[in-house]
Amino acid sequence: MSVTPQFLRRNVYDLDDYSKAEILYILEAAKGMKEINLREYKKIPTLRGKTICTLFVENSTRTRMSFELAASRLSADVVSFQATVSSLQKGESLQDTVYTLDAMGIDLYCIRHSSPGAAQLVHKYSGKPVINGGDGRHAHPTQALLDIFSIWEKLGSLEGLKITIVGDILNSRVVRSNLIGMKKLGAEVTVCGPRTLMPSGLEEVYGCKVEYNLPRALKDADVVMGLRMQMERMTEGLFPSLEEYSKHYVLSKDTIKYAKKDALIMHPGPMNRGVEILPEIADGKQSIIVEQVANGVAVRMALMFLILGGKA
């Protein structure tokens, strides 16, 4: 595999900076990485001597582990910075944190933060390439890439596919990045959820369809993705109860029948079983939810490899 120079030292803020061809290139690279993950000895030496920092200002064990495993399998050194046990708790600014980390010689940052635009800020402070691991409700490009990879791997292409995403669209960075990426690869995307959890102008911004009724949204779908419904949205007065939400928006045998017979079932996790998805669906034979997690490591390996320009 040879590295195309346009990926070198490039930031991954969101997928709108990447063309269709570039996204497909990343998917191909991830395919190669996935193969490494299936070996008995899951390690290649390509990024030996490089240092990757996972800078997690918002908690997320799963995503952080995925980034760290990806880095380790490429033989990079990994340092992990977590806000809950760090100087940020003591009131240090993000700027000073990055200056401090940078002094220690970081080559690539993977950041998770509750503030939209935080990835851009880390690049501004450090000048180093940054992979956005989720910034507020703004973007989560590596999740979108692993979702797209999972579909692409199963179905060969996203061209003309009907993809339906159901849940708390308003608060979801996963949806936003997926809408950009999936549309670029030619899919038709429908989002579905209650009106109070739907941001304004979505159709115009992303060219997607918005549906408030689940059966209508699922009609003839090739891929169905559920999103985590958070309890706190209830206390914000956006919907009355998980039970009522579930009655109208749960992915179950009853509702999924509106989609195509062999539609893929996805979820970015963590799942609230019984709220947005029933076990019969989450664990059913159409579900690729567990595979998504495995693909996450491969996609992140591919990005690190391309950005830091390792030679394999």
Add this chain to the structure above:
Amino acid sequence: MKTLIKNGTVYIAGKFRKQDIFLDGTQIRNIASKLDVKADEIIDATGMHVFPGFVDIHAHLRDPGHTYKEDIVSGTKAAAHGGITSVCAMPNTDPVVDNIASVDYVQRRAKDLGSCKVYVIGAMTKKSEGLEISEMATMKSDGIVAVSDDGQCVQDAKIMLNCIRYAQNFDLPIIVHAEDYSLSGKGQIHSGKVSTKLGLPGLNALAEEVIIMRDIMLAESTGARLHIAHISTAKSIDLVREAKKRGVRVTCEVTPHHLLLTDEACLGFDTNTKMKPPLRPEHDRQACVDALIDGTIDCIATDHAPHADFEKIKEFDHAPFGVIGFETAFVALYHHLVKPGIVSLERIIEAYSQAPARILDLPNNEIKKGNAADLTIVDLNGESTIDEDFILSKSKNTPWLGHTLSGRIKYTFVDGRITFADR
């Protein structure tokens, strides 16, 4: 000090004329097509324009309490650099200007050290907490020109009604920052396509509009004066237009940034595009321009709101709201509205000098024999490159950083004294 300004194109009574102006002491002594008098300084204003000094009725000088952002010295210097000769200081300092000791402090500092006239706006409620009426009559006898809880908005309609009636008693204008907190919530930028794209919590336009509607109705019921600060949406403007038709004594101002920028400016997460009210979509911006032209919007005010670099360089949703405006207001308006022929130069001058002075009963500052010598000389063929060296304010938080704008302020005079000179 006697100054003779020769050969300038002077704005007099709504028109431009080639005139010489003779300033003697604090006053304009004489205006004529050719003056030959002895002066301490003669300024050749050939090819330049002479305007009445700009009057900015909405500014935050941050003094006392937040002097790392700005103080009365730096703030008034920046104002003079923008051609401004009178500034009205908002009371949301620390402590809040809700008593005569604080009013005195601002007035005295400005008088001793300031580079322009500073008029004080008192808090409408004690500590601007929106609960109890401030001692506004006492503050008025000490010189305040209006009351406002700017930056805060009284949420309780009954308290607002009481404030309006009480202020009316002493003929004090009320300036309202219209924002319903239950609707604005944690919003960071205008709620719309851009906030959806950026994943930033939106500030619903209704937060501004429902308070403007409420306060117009409250003022209408008592016949009181009401001035609406930094109006920003088409619907808000419609509400004011209809109220004016009914004879309500309502006036409003618009900031240069709401006239010139839209929420698309936020797309790069530049915290210098974050302010309240937020930048709105194009159709609201266009409505602001139209309303400035047709007079529904009475005046221009900067809402100069300095914040230090270390505050503005934070994550977007952690950074404070507000941008500076003194030094860019005129050149930005000239560059983007006058030069392309969208708004006349006369309208901008009127809305940024005479009109705001009238709204708050400040002295008339037309260029006229006997008036105070408050004026500014501008080279419309020059340009201003807005960088950190250009900005005299302590804070550099402006969306125009890095822009080159047409027009350059050459001199500013306050009471006949040069407060800014580009030399």
